Amino acid sequence: MDSMIRHKEQINRQLARYGVKFGIYKNGTFHERLFPYDPIPRIITAKEWQTLEQGLRQRVNALNLFLKDIYGPKRILADGTVPEDFVYRSPGYLPQCQGITPPGGVYSHISGIDLVKGKDGAWYILEDNLRIPSGASYPLIARGLCRRCSPDTFRHNDILDNRNYGQLLRRTMDSVNTGGINVVFTPGRYNAAYFEHSYLAEQSGAALAESSDLYVRDCALYYRSTHGDQRVGAIYRRVSDEYMDPLTFEPQSLIGIPNLMSAYRSGNVAVLNAFGNGVADDKGIYYFVPKMIRYYLGEEPILRNAPTYLPFYAEDCKYVLDHLDCLVVKDVAEAGGYGVLFGSKLTRQQLLDLKAAILDQPRRFIAQEVIDFQDLPILEGDQQVERKADLRAFVLTGAEETVVWPSGLTRFSRDPDSFIVNSSQGGGFKDTWILSH
Amino acid sequence: MSRRLNFFYDIRLEFDAPVVEHAFVLRCVPPSFPGQEILDATLELDPHTPYTRQRDSFGNLMQIGRLSQPHDHFHYTVSGTARVDLSLRRPEADLPVCRYPSAYTVPSRDIQNYFHSLSLPQTPAERAWALSEAVGSRMRYTPGVTGPSTTAAQAFAAGEGVCQDYAHLYLTLARLAGFSARYVNGLPEGEGASHAWCEIWLDGVWTGIDPTRGKWTDEGYIRFGTGRDFGDCPIERGTFLGRTAQRQTVFMRVCQQ
Numbered sequence: 001m002d003s004m005i006r007h008k009e010q011i012n013r014q015l016a017r018y019g020v021k022f023g024i025y026k027n028g029t030f031h032e033r034l035f036p037y038d039p040i041p042r043i044i045t046a047k048e049w050q051t052l053e054q055g056l057r058q059r060v061n062a063l064n065l066f067l068k069d070i071y072g073p074k075r076i077l078a079d080g081t082v083p084e085d086f087v088y089r090s091p092g093y094l095p096q097c098q099g100i101t102p103p104g105g106v107y108s109h110i111s112g113i114d115l116v117k118g119k120d121g122a123w124y125i126l127e128d129n130l131r132i133p134s135g136a137s138y139p140l141i142a143r144g145l146c147r148r149c150s151p152d153t154f155r156h157n158d159i160l161d162n163r164n165y166g167q168l169l170r171r172t173m174d175s176v177n178t179g180g181i182n183v184v185f186t187p188g189r190y191n192a193a194y195f196e197h198s199y200l201a202e203q204s205g206a207a208l209a210e211s212s213d214l215y216v217r218d219c220a221l222y223y224r225s226t227h228g229d230q231r232v233g234a235i236y237r238r239v240s241d242e243y244m245d246p247l248t249f250e251p252q253s254l255i256g257i258p259n260l261m262s263a264y265r266s267g268n269v270a271v272l273n274a275f276g277n278g279v280a281d282d283k284g285i286y287y288f289v290p291k292m293i294r295y296y297l298g299e300e301p302i303l304r305n306a307p308t309y310l311p312f313y314a315e316d317c318k319y320v321l322d323h324l325d326c327l328v329v330k331d332v333a334e335a336g337g338y339g340v341l342f343g344s345k346l347t348r349q350q351l352l353d354l355k356a357a358i359l360d361q362p363r364r365f366i367a368q369e370v371i372d373f374q375d376l377p378i379l380e381g382d383q384q385v386e387r388k389a390d391l392r393a394f395v396l397t398g399a400e401e402t403v404v405w406p407s408g409l410t411r412f413s414r415d416p417d418s419f420i421v422n423s424s425q426g427g428g429f430k431d432t433w434i435l436s437h
Numbered sequence: 438m439s440r441r442l443n444f445f446y447d448i449r450l451e452f453d454a455p456v457v458e459h460a461f462v463l464r465c466v467p468p469s470f471p472g473q474e475i476l477d478a479t480l481e482l483d484p485h486t487p488y489t490r491q492r493d494s495f496g497n498l499m500q501i502g503r504l505s506q507p508h509d510h511f512h513y514t515v516s517g518t519a520r521v522d523l524s525l526r527r528p529e530a531d532l533p534v535c536r537y538p539s540a541y542t543v544p545s546r547d548i549q550n551y552f553h554s555l556s557l558p559q560t561p562a563e564r565a566w567a568l569s570e571a572v573g574s575r576m577r578y579t580p581g582v583t584g585p586s587t588t589a590a591q592a593f594a595a596g597e598g599v600c601q602d603y604a605h606l607y608l609t610l611a612r613l614a615g616f617s618a619r620y621v622n623g624l625p626e627g628e629g630a631s632h633a634w635c636e637i638w639l640d641g642v643w644t645g646i647d648p649t650r651g652k653w654t655d656e657g658y659i660r661f662g663t664g665r666d667f668g669d670c671p672i673e674r675g676t677f678l679g680r681t682a683q684r685q686t687v688f689m690r691v692c693q694q
Contacts, residue, residue, distance in 0.1 A: 077533075088537040095534050095665065098494035216460065217503055219489050247462045247674050258460035258676045262491060262501045 007149040008039040008379060014145050020138065020195055036428035037142055038378045042391065042410040043433045052115075052123060052393065053404045055302030058293060060111045060395045060402055063130060063280050065296040067107035070279055071097050081295050082288050085312070085363060090285065092131070092278015094241060096248055100265055104176040104399030107274040110169070110236070111395040112136075112409075115303070116373040124306045124371055126390060127286060130277040132238050135409040136394050137196040138429050140165050140203070143407070146431065158436040162407030166203025168396050173206065173234040175398030176270035180233030182206035183223055185214065187239050187255045197238050206236065216259040219266040234270040235260075241275050283332040283366050284310070307369040311362035320367040321355055327367040329354060342370065378412055378430070387412045391432060408432040439522035440656040441476075441694040444624055446631065447514045448673060449686040455507035456679030463488075463500040464662040465515050465672050467623065472526035473660060478517035484508050497662035497670050511675070518694060521656040528641035535617040535638070539665035542609040545590035551575070552613045561616070565637045565646060568610045572603055572648040585667065600633040600649040601667055607635050607648040608666065619663045621645065622670050626657030626691045631672060636663065659691060 016034050044052070069076050070087060077084045087093050112133025114126040143162055147154050173182040184206045186197035201208035213224050214232065221232040237244060243253040248261040263269045279285065287308045290301040309316040309327075320327060324343045331339035341354060358365050375386035389412040394405040410432045446465060469475045480500060482488065488502035504511070538544060544552070555571050557564045579597035589609040592602035604620055611618035617638040625632045625647075634647040634654060645654030662670035 084533055088534050093534075096494050096669070100494070215458070215503070217505075218487075219491070219501065246676050247460060251668075251674065259462065259501055259503070262462075262489065262499075265491060265493075 003150040003153055004039040004041070004146065005379060007146070008037070010149055011039065011142065011145050012037050015142065018141060020141055035138055036414070037138075038412065038428050038430040039146075040377050040379060040384075041431040041433045042376055042389065043435065045435050046437050049406070049434045051302060055123075056113055056393050056395050056404050057402045058297065058299060058302055059113065059125070059128070059289060060108060060397055062289065062293040062296050063111070063128060064105075064107050064397060066292045067130075067274070067277060067280050068101070068105060069296075071100065071107075071276060076292070076295060079295075081291055082285070083312070086282070086284050086288070087279055089363060090279045090282045092241075092276065092280075092282055094249075094276035094279075096261070097274070097276040101267075102176070102264070102274045103178050103267060103270040106176055106397050106399060108277055108280070109172050109176065109272040109274075109397050111273075111397070112392045113395060114390055114392050116371060116390045119372045119374055122304060124304050124373075125286075125289070126306065127283065128281040128289065129392075130273060130281040132240065132273065133392065133394070134193040134196055134238070135392050135411075135429075136165055136405070137199045139407050139409050139431050141199065142429075142431050157433070160406040160434040160436050162405065162434075165394070165405055165407070166200065166205070168403060168405060169200060169236070170204040170206070172396045172398040173204065173236060173270070173272060175400060176272070177233035178268055178270055180221075180231035180269075181223060182234045182236065183209045183214070183232050185209050185211075185235050185237040185239060185257075187211075187243070191238070193238060200236075204236075211255050211257055214257050214260075216257060216263050219259075219262045220268045221257070221260060221263045232269055234272060236272040241278065244271075244275065283330050284312075284363065287366060306371050309367045311358050311365055311367065316367075317358070317362055320358065320365075324351055324355060324367075326370065328370050329358070329365055329367045332364055332366060344370075376410070376412060376430070378414075378428070380414075385416070387414065387416065389413070389430075406434040438524075438656060439520055442519050442521060442626065442657070442659060442691050443516075443694050444519060444659055444689070444691045445514070445516045446624060446689040447687070448512070450511040450673075450675075451684045451686075452509050452677075452679065452681045453683075454679060454681040455509050456677040456681060457505060457507050459504040459508065459511065459675060459677035461502055461504075461511070461673065461675035462671075463513060463673050464493075464497050464622070464670055465513065466498050466500065467517075467519060467659050467661055468496070468498045472521065472523055474520040474522075476518040476520060478515060481514045483510070483512040493669075495662065495664050495669060497664070513673075519659050521659065523656060526642055526644075529643055531617050531638055531641075532619065533617065535619045535665055536612055536615065538609070538612060540668050541588045541605045541666035542612060543588065543590060544609050544613055545593065548590060548593050548606070548609055549613065551593070552610055557614065561639055564614060565611065565616065565639060565644075566653075568614060569607060569646055569648040569651060571610060572607045573651050576603055576606065578603075578649065585671075603649040604633045604635050605666060607646070611635070611637055619643070620666045620670065621660055622662050622667075622672055623658060623660040624689050624691045625650075625659075626693075628688075628690045630687050631661075631689055632658075633667070634658070657691070 076082050108130040112129035115123050184201035222229045242250040244256045245260040246253045293301045311317040327343050329341045376389040392409040410430045486502050488500045491499045577597040583598040589605035592598040608618050636643040664670035
């Protein structure tokens with residue numbers, strides 16, 4: 001470990017040199033920022049990982065079945081297990097996708113599931129990210145640099161190799177590919193995760209494409225390459241649904257591919273992740289994921305949700321209003337750590353305003369108990385300090401199987417008083433070691 | 438009563454300078470369904486362009502294609518014969534998504550207040566009718582003040598607009614009243630431009646109501662497409678490359694055979 005700590009500066013320098021950057025929008029302008037790396041890894045034992053792995057596979061399988069149901073027969077709504085309000089009012093629900101079965105029947109191919117470990121030792125799911133979760137490249141590239149700086153560390157500790165992410169990604173794309181090449185589709189270099197897009201394309205052997213590199217002809221997608229136009233069988237897109245096809249979604253989008261939807265509808269191209277997944281990772285629908293696991297799989301959930309209340313239900317609403325000062329309230333329409341309010345930090349007036357807002361639009365909010373989660377050590381100068389941290393696990397689902405990448409992105413908050421660890425809020429990251437014993 | 442109607446619909450897009458990479462989706466060929474039988478329909482494109490037929494998730498017929506070569510106009514004409522007979526309309530499944538606000542039909546505070554100020558009658562059919570009158574009493578038909586992206590809230594604030602705006606306002610109010618209601622694009626009997634109206638799910642039947650003209654639809658209406666709002670079923674949508682101004686000329690005619 002000491003050797004890792006000694007190499008902190010060296011690794012951060014190398015990360016900067018490789019262009020491992022994160023873009024953030026602040027006051028409307030785009031800034032590129034380095035994503036600070038902390039050398040002390042998060043360590044997860046083999047036994048603990050086994051539970052996590054099973055629980056994550058189970059959760060993602062249930063979420064995929066939910067999406068297949070919602071864009072198909074909608075059994076879970078007809079049964080009343082999920083109230084239809086939570087589907088039809090969700091901005092992520094896209095009726096344009098009704099009746100379309102994606103190649104291999106997979107909707108969420110690359111899922112980023114955020115967890116925290118409580119002081120009680122249990123893992124809790126914070127949120128599911130089934131649209132375009134980012135972040136796998138950071139631990140991936142950091143691991144490579146660490147192995148070079150300190151090969152002994154990896155010889156003497158039984159750490160599962162995580163450098164296979166590119167192969168896993170490729171296997172996932174290949175398994176749903178409808179015939180043709182794989183491409184990674186990026187909005188371009190002014191996107192927060194452009195570094196990652198180019199890195200993952202390279203690691204998975206896919207072509208990196210922007211909108212001008214792609215076009216649709218006769219309901220099939222083509223890539224303009226230096227050797228002529230090539231048919232695309234799978235597109236791993238890192239552009240939000242609404243900008244993907246100006247002839248189906250947001251008409252003003254300049255970064256999309258006109259008529260991509262016609263190729264997708266015909267089954268001529270696999271889109272990773274599928275359109276319309278936002279309906280399943282909505283903060284409101286989170287409450288129902290344990291129910292989905294029982295409903296579709298007939299199993300008890302292995303991993304827990306944070307205790308969550310829906311003001312939509314009268315009983316929950318009363319509890320939330322009575323205990324607002326000790327709950328965390330989330331606006332379901334916001335993402336990336338925005339729209340999260342800790343009751344304990346609000347003034348009397350703010351609490352009253354929040355109560356009024358909840359009563360006015362109960363569907364818009366969820367409330368959760370504040371989980372007392374374990375802090376992780378980080379280095380601040382020469383000092384070791386404790387900070388809040390979470391873990392984003394990457395779960396890959398192809399036509400045949402669901403696998404969990406034996407690694408993940410551990411993000412921490414640099415602000416000692418903050419519980420919010422999103423990279424867009426200025427945190428850092430560390431490597432995540434999964435031990436083989 | 439069954440009627441046979443001849444329809445003719447003609448759109449010319451003209452560009453000041455040639456454009457390329459022109460991708461398009463048309464929803465201008467009326468489909469057959471109980472109550473509307475299309476006896477024949479022909480679509481002609483100029484420049485001549487191959488296209489693919491698909492149906493979208495609302496069941497609308499689409500003609501999808503791409504002109505990659507430079508062109509300074511895009512002209513499409515659809516013509517044919519329809520047999521319309523409302524007595525043949527059959528109960529159909531509800532579309533729950535059409536009970537919820539969509540992009541064009543989010544009720545503003547003003548629309549909500551207006552809705553709550555209405556005293557609505559008892560039966561669903563009477564309520565559906567009263568909402569059409571409520572639209573008519575607030576809106577003045579004025580071409581040119583609104584555009585294709587105008588929402589119901591904006592049109593309500595302006596107090597004027599065209600058929601698309603009337604339809605969006607009607608849908609907003611109908612959904613506040615708990616109805617499943619959807620947007621319809623198509624051709625009414627007569628000459629001029631295409632028209633927009635609504636369908637409301639009454640006793641299991643999607644029943645047409647035209648808030649612009651203040652009437653239930655009759656056998657003089659030919660439907661192209663439906664959706665939550667205009668955004669789901671535009672008659673033509675396209676993207677192209679080129680710095681140019683675009684002009685559009687529309688002509689349509691529907692008459693008794």
